[in-house]
Amino acid sequence: MSHKALFLDRDGVVNVEIGYLSRIEDVEFVPGIFSLCRTAMRLGYRLVIVTNQAGIARGYYDEAAFESLMDWMREQMYAQGVELDGVYYCPYHPEHGIKDYKREHEDRKPGTGMLRKAMKELDISLADSVMVGDRCSDIAAANSAGLRQAFLLEGTENAGCSGHSLAVKSLAEVERWLEAHTGGFEPASPKAVDG
Numbered sequence: 451m452s453h454k455a456l457f458l459d460r461d462g463v464v465n466v467e468i469g470y471l472s473r474i475e476d477v478e479f480v481p482g483i484f485s486l487c488r489t490a491m492r493l494g495y496r497l498v499i500v501t502n503q504a505g506i507a508r509g510y511y512d513e514a515a516f517e518s519l520m521d522w523m524r525e526q527m528y529a530q531g532v533e534l535d536g537v538y539y540c541p542y543h544p545e546h547g548i549k550d551y552k553r554e555h556e557d558r559k560p561g562t563g564m565l566r567k568a569m570k571e572l573d574i575s576l577a578d579s580v581m582v583g584d585r586c587s588d589i590a591a592a593n594s595a596g597l598r599q600a601f602l603l604e605g606t607e608n609a610g611c612s613g614h615s616l617a618v619k620s621l622a623e624v625e626r627w628l629e630a631h632t633g634g635f636e637p638a639s640p641k642a643v644d645g
Contacts, residue, residue: 462584
């Protein structure tokens with residue numbers, strides 16, 4: 451039986467967006483992320499981070515540094531009762547990458563590669579899954595992959611995105627939606643945005 455998942459962008463959703471996060475001392479978790487994740491786990495969602503990491507492509511930090519930081523973040527989340535089922539990242543950028551990292555890649559959102567990898571590796575039903583992102587590329591990936599719902603957390607890109615999404619001001623709004631809609635397909639309570 452396939453599982454539903456809560457897909458989370460990292461920068462701007464799990465941690466506060468600072469631009470090319472690479473150091474532990476710069477990590478600040480977004481208010482409400484731990485509560486949202488604990489609620490999602492209780493409701494049977496797998497927790498999966500899907501993140502574009504252009505800082506690797508640009509040479510600001512390497513994959514080992516990213517993975518080390520993610521190990522530390524996982525430990526912090528685990529200490530708060532949150533266990534991630536997967537972390538997927540795209541180190542490529544089509545314009546600003548250096549050497550082998552300068553190229554198009556299906557994993558880079560708005561591409562659906564990371565979502566599809568998670569589907570296969572973690573036995574996830576995309577049609578029953580939800581995405582929380584802070585950029586239109588997150589929403590586009592969710593829509594293209596056929597996710598049940600996509601949320602645009604205000605802060606990084608506040609303009610409307612094309613496709614279907616719900617604009618939310620806080621992760622608490624996503625948490626309330628999950629509690630109200632898990633198991634059914636009722637209309638969502640936050641303002642729906644179609645572009």
